[in-house]
Amino acid sequence: MSMEALGEFERIRRFFAPLAGPGGLGLVDDAGLIDCAAGRRLVITADAIVAGVHYLPDDPPDLVARKLLRVNLSDLAAMGARPLHYVLTTALPAGLGPEWLARFADGLAEDQARFGIDLLGGDSVGTHGSAVLSLTAIGEVAAGQEIRRSGAELGDLVWVSGTIGDAALGLDLLRGSHPDLPPQDRDYLVRRFRVPDPRTELGPRLIGVARAMIDVSDGLLADLGHICETSQAAAVIEVGQLPLSSAARRIVERDPNLLPRLAAAGDDYELLFAAPAGATAAITALSSLLDLPVTRIGRIEEGTGARLVDDGGRPIPLQATGYRHF
Amino acid sequence: MSMEALGEFERIRRFFAPLAGPGGLGLVDDAGLIDCAAGRRLVITADAIVAGVHYLPDDPPDLVARKLLRVNLSDLAAMGARPLHYVLTTALPAGLGPEWLARFADGLAEDQARFGIDLLGGDSVGTHGSAVLSLTAIGEVAAGQEIRRSGAELGDLVWVSGTIGDAALGLDLLRGSHPDLPPQDRDYLVRRFRVPDPRTELGPRLIGVARAMIDVSDGLLADLGHICETSQAAAVIEVGQLPLSSAARRIVERDPNLLPRLAAAGDDYELLFAAPAGATAAITALSSLLDLPVTRIGRIEEGTGARLVDDGGRPIPLQATGYRHF
Numbered sequence: 001m002s003m004e005a006l007g008e009f010e011r012i013r014r015f016f017a018p019l020a021g022p023g024g025l026g027l028v029d030d031a032g033l034i035d036c037a038a039g040r041r042l043v044i045t046a047d048a049i050v051a052g053v054h055y056l057p058d059d060p061p062d063l064v065a066r067k068l069l070r071v072n073l074s075d076l077a078a079m080g081a082r083p084l085h086y087v088l089t090t091a092l093p094a095g096l097g098p099e100w101l102a103r104f105a106d107g108l109a110e111d112q113a114r115f116g117i118d119l120l121g122g123d124s125v126g127t128h129g130s131a132v133l134s135l136t137a138i139g140e141v142a143a144g145q146e147i148r149r150s151g152a153e154l155g156d157l158v159w160v161s162g163t164i165g166d167a168a169l170g171l172d173l174l175r176g177s178h179p180d181l182p183p184q185d186r187d188y189l190v191r192r193f194r195v196p197d198p199r200t201e202l203g204p205r206l207i208g209v210a211r212a213m214i215d216v217s218d219g220l221l222a223d224l225g226h227i228c229e230t231s232q233a234a235a236v237i238e239v240g241q242l243p244l245s246s247a248a249r250r251i252v253e254r255d256p257n258l259l260p261r262l263a264a265a266g267d268d269y270e271l272l273f274a275a276p277a278g279a280t281a282a283i284t285a286l287s288s289l290l291d292l293p294v295t296r297i298g299r300i301e302e303g304t305g306a307r308l309v310d311d312g313g314r315p316i317p318l319q320a321t322g323y324r325h326f
Numbered sequence: 327m328s329m330e331a332l333g334e335f336e337r338i339r340r341f342f343a344p345l346a347g348p349g350g351l352g353l354v355d356d357a358g359l360i361d362c363a364a365g366r367r368l369v370i371t372a373d374a375i376v377a378g379v380h381y382l383p384d385d386p387p388d389l390v391a392r393k394l395l396r397v398n399l400s401d402l403a404a405m406g407a408r409p410l411h412y413v414l415t416t417a418l419p420a421g422l423g424p425e426w427l428a429r430f431a432d433g434l435a436e437d438q439a440r441f442g443i444d445l446l447g448g449d450s451v452g453t454h455g456s457a458v459l460s461l462t463a464i465g466e467v468a469a470g471q472e473i474r475r476s477g478a479e480l481g482d483l484v485w486v487s488g489t490i491g492d493a494a495l496g497l498d499l500l501r502g503s504h505p506d507l508p509p510q511d512r513d514y515l516v517r518r519f520r521v522p523d524p525r526t527e528l529g530p531r532l533i534g535v536a537r538a539m540i541d542v543s544d545g546l547l548a549d550l551g552h553i554c555e556t557s558q559a560a561a562v563i564e565v566g567q568l569p570l571s572s573a574a575r576r577i578v579e580r581d582p583n584l585l586p587r588l589a590a591a592g593d594d595y596e597l598l599f600a601a602p603a604g605a606t607a608a609i610t611a612l613s614s615l616l617d618l619p620v621t622r623i624g625r626i627e628e629g630t631g632a633r634l635v636d637d638g639g640r641p642i643p644l645q646a647t648g649y650r651h652f
Contacts, residue, residue, distance in 0.1 A: 030401040030540065031371035035469060036362030044446050045357035048415035048460065050453045075356040089374035089460040091417075120370050127376040129455020134374065134415040136462040143361060214356065 011124045014098070015105040016088070021118025023085060032120030034085065034138065041143040043081035047071050048134040056174075057131070061100050062107030063194045064133070069111050070198045071217065072137035074269040077203030078215040080147040081139030083115055088122040091132040115200060145207045152212035152231035152274035158298040159210075159283060161199050162270040163245040164220055165262030166192035178251060185247035192245075196269035201290050203271060209282050210273035219266040221318065224306035227274060234303030235274075237263060240311045243295040260316050263308050274300050337450045340424070341431040342414070347444025349411060358446030360411065360464065367469040369407035373397050374460040382500075383457070387426050388433030389520045390459070395437050396524045397543065398463035400595040403529025404541040406473040407465030409441055414448040417458040441526060471533045478538035478557035478600035484624040485536075485609060487525050488596040489571040490546055491588030492518035504577060511573035518571075522595035527616050529597060535608050536599035545592040547644065550632035553600060560629030561600075563589060566637045569621040586642050589634050600626050 023033045034042065047068065051057045055064050069086065076083050088108075092101075112118055120138070170193030172178065173186055181189075198215075206213060212231055214223045220242075224235050239259055244252060252259050275283060280296075287294040308316045343350075349359045360368065373394065377383045381390050395412065402409050414434075418427075438444055446464070496519030498504065499512055507515075524541075532539060538557055540549045546568075550561050565585055570578060578585050601609060606622075613620040634642045 030404045030475075031369045031407070031465075033472060034368040034370065036364065036366045036368060038362065038364040040362045042360040042362060042368065043357045044360065044411075044413055044462075044464070046413045046415050046448045046462065048417050048449045048451050048458075050417050050451055050455075052454050053452055078356045081357070085370075087370055087372045087462050089372050089462075091374050091376050091458040091460075093455075122372045123374045123460070125374050125376055126379055127456050127458060128378050129376075129419075129458075130417075130453050132374075132417040132453060132455075132458035132460070134417075134449070134458075134460035136370075136372065136413050136415075138370070139357075146359060149356075 007126065008124050011101060015101045016119060016122065016124065019105065019108055019112060019119040021085065021120070024118065024120045032087070034120070039143050040140050041146065043076055043079050043139040043141055043146060044136060045072055045075035046134065046136040047075070048132060051131040059194070061103040062110070065104045065107030066111045066195050068133050068135050069108060070196050071269060072135050073115055073200050074196065074198035074215040074217070076137055076139035077198050077200045078213050078271060079141065080145060080204050080207045080213070081141040082204050083117045083137060083139045083200060085118055085120045085138045087120050087136040089134045090124045091127040093127055093129070093131060096131060147206060147210050147213040149212055149214050149227050150230035152227050152233050152300045154233060154300055154302055156211060156274040156276055156300040157280070157296050158224065158235055158237065158272070158274055158300065159294055160216070160220070160243065160270050160272045160297050161202055161292055161294050162197070162268065163243045163248065163293065164216070164268055164270065165248050165265045166245050167196065167267035168262060168265030169248055169251060170194070181251070185250060188245065188247045193267060196267065198269055199271045202286065202292060205286055206271070206273060209279045210275045213271060213273035216268045216270045216272050217266050219264045220272065221264050221306045221308060222266070223272055228304060228306050234301045235298055235306040236301055237298035237306065237308050238311065239263060239308050239316055241295060241297040243293055260308060260318055264318055333452065334450050337427060341427045342445060342448065342450065345431065345434055345438060345445040347411065347446070350444065350446045358413070360446070365469050366466050367472065369402055369405050369465040369467055369472060370462060371398055371401035372460065372462040373401070374458060377457040385520070387429040388436070391430045391433030392437045392521050394459050394461050395434060396522050397595060398461050399441055399526050400522065400524035400541040400543070402463055402465035403524050403526045404539050404597060405467065406471060406530050406533045406539070407467040408530050409443045409463060409465045409526060411444055411446045411464045413446050413462040415460045416450045417453040419453055419455070419457055422457060473532060473536050473539040475538055475540050475553050476556035478553050478559050478626045480559060480626055480628055482537060482600040482602055482626040483606065483622050484550065484561055484563065484598070484600055484626065485620055486542070486546070486569065486596050486598045486623050487528055487618055487620050488523070488594065489569045489574065489619065490542070490594055490596065491574050491591045492571050493522065493593035494588060494591030495574055495577060496520070507577070511576060514571065514573045519593060522593065524595055525597045528612065528618060531612050532597070532599060535605045536601045539597060539599035542594045542596045542598050543592050545590045546598065547590050547632045547634060548592070549598055554630060554632050560627045561624055561632040562627055563624035563632065563634050564637065565589060565634050565642055567621060567623040569619055586634060586644055590644055
């Protein structure tokens with residue numbers, strides 16, 4: 001469990017042990033356990049976030065915890081996997097005291113209950129530098145049923161869940177943009193940035209429906225580019241089809257030039273997938289079942305790369321299809 | 327895979343993708359895969375290390391990588407698990423360029439081959455602070471056969487593999503102690519600190535033999551204290567029985583007061599276990615088979631806590647039974 005003796009045991013006992021499930025063995029052993037069953041495949045993903053890079057040092061600790069967990073759950077959902085457990089390592093500066101950790105653990109506890117997962121183990125060490133939080137999430141899928149990035153085929157339609165661009169606009173607001181926005185729009189967009197909604201219900205239900213899938217983290221076009229690259233195909237997205245929230249729509253109405261930028265915006269943690277045209281009825285039914293918009297935004301074509309076009313099919317040039325953090 | 331777009335893809339493609347096994351899917355998907363089989367249990371452990379806390383920023387990067395991997399393999403061995411895969415997240419300052427990463431990856435590649443494991447996935451992000459390296463290791467054990475800390479029983483004998491105190495003396499040497507030590511002793515002890523030998527062959531073979539096990543990371547007495555606490559028993563260690571390397575013995579001969587300190591020294595990553603007296607022949611046979619010393623150093627008694635006694639059974643007081651890093 002540890003390369004450092006002092007303070008660590010108390011941190012683990014007070015804040016992390018209450019989060020452990022049966023496989024975590026109370027966090028008193030060297031490791032946690034996962035039982036296997038024939039025909040199942042475990043799906044493992046990891047993300048690290050850094051204070052001052054991926055979140056602001058004075059962001060609410062419970063929201064930092066929930067975002068860290070949720071971005072990993074989003075990766076599992078993008079493979080069609082159901083989440084089971086997670087492993088957490090924290091490297092924390094001395095300035096972050098028990099109060100910060102208590103609120104951080106509260107955020108984990110809340111989302112553990114929501115997503116039906118538990119803590120298996122980890123490590124908690126000190127650093128003289130910025131806090132670094134690393135989370136490994138473990139899910140499961142029936143063997144061979146996992147949805148990869150590489151399965152898109154010519155003629156497939158491209159779909160995305162939820163709405164696009166909210167997180168980028170939320171970050172803009174935190175940086176001082178649109179100061180006159182109505183408070184409810186502001187709250188909604190900032191929350192979408194701080195606490196994404198991983199599509200853990202939709203992802204596993206897209207097994208047998210989606211041929212290739214990814215979650216929108218780096219940016220819609222950049223992430224679609226990953227599907228294109230691994231599937232050896234091109235994709236075209238119609239800018240007019242991008243699903244926007246009411247709050248985002250009100251901002252775009254005032255500044256239509258923002259719209260193409262939202263196609264490059266990341267951090268939405270929506271599911272972006274390619275499916276054959278024949279799957280449309282199934283997708284529509286899933287959308288109704290989960291009360292979650294799932295919108296057709298484009299198609300897979302011959303060629304390479306993902307591109308954005310206007311309603312007349314004319315290409316829309318983008319400054320950059322990636323997305324940068326502060 | 328990521329919350330940060332730039333530089334990350336290139337880092338992963340160049341340095342980490344070549345380390346991925348089949349389950350890592352070339353590190354192009356959101357997650358890696360592990361197949362399950364009935365009756366097997368996966369064992370998961372994680373450790374994080376921080377530049378300036380657990381290693382020095384100018385330590386050789388390949389040795390940093392190998393130590394990070396090996397301390398996790400040691401945790402798996404302490405559960406009796408066979409290592410399979412690992413997941414790695416790195417948070418690196420901009421000053422650590424491709425050369426550092428190339429050497430870091432070389433160290434991983436070397437030890438992957440040695441221990442028969444591969445990379446499943448991870449994340450690689452930037453930080454404005456100290457480098458933080460977090461590794462989650464995954465092993466397997468037959469379900470129910472894992473060796474926990476809590477199984478020690480009254481009358482059990484306490485054993486430890488290899489030699490004790492080498493790593494602490496190696497760290498002393500790096501800090502300038504014993505400048506007149508012969509170079510071969512110096513090299514041996516420094517290497518024991520920098521590149522521990524996780525007992526991956528011994529650990530799984532102790533299933534059915536050891537009743538409780540831990541690896542020596544925080545310090546022999548502190549780690550034995552964890553066995554005592556979870557097993558609700560006491561342990562007594564005879565200082566004269568501590569197995570020392572020739573290099574350590576030469577130092578202790580000059581400074582006998584060091585000996586009790588070595589009983590508190592950590593970072594040796596040897597296996598420390600309790601076994602019934604009837605298992606002695608099996609342990610001796612394993613020691614011969616693996617050409618690895620396994621030494622009886624004490625016994626489990628009624629009471630609480632781990633204590634050190636001299637050859638006459640008199641208690642030896644210790645300043646601290648823990649072990650601190652620089």
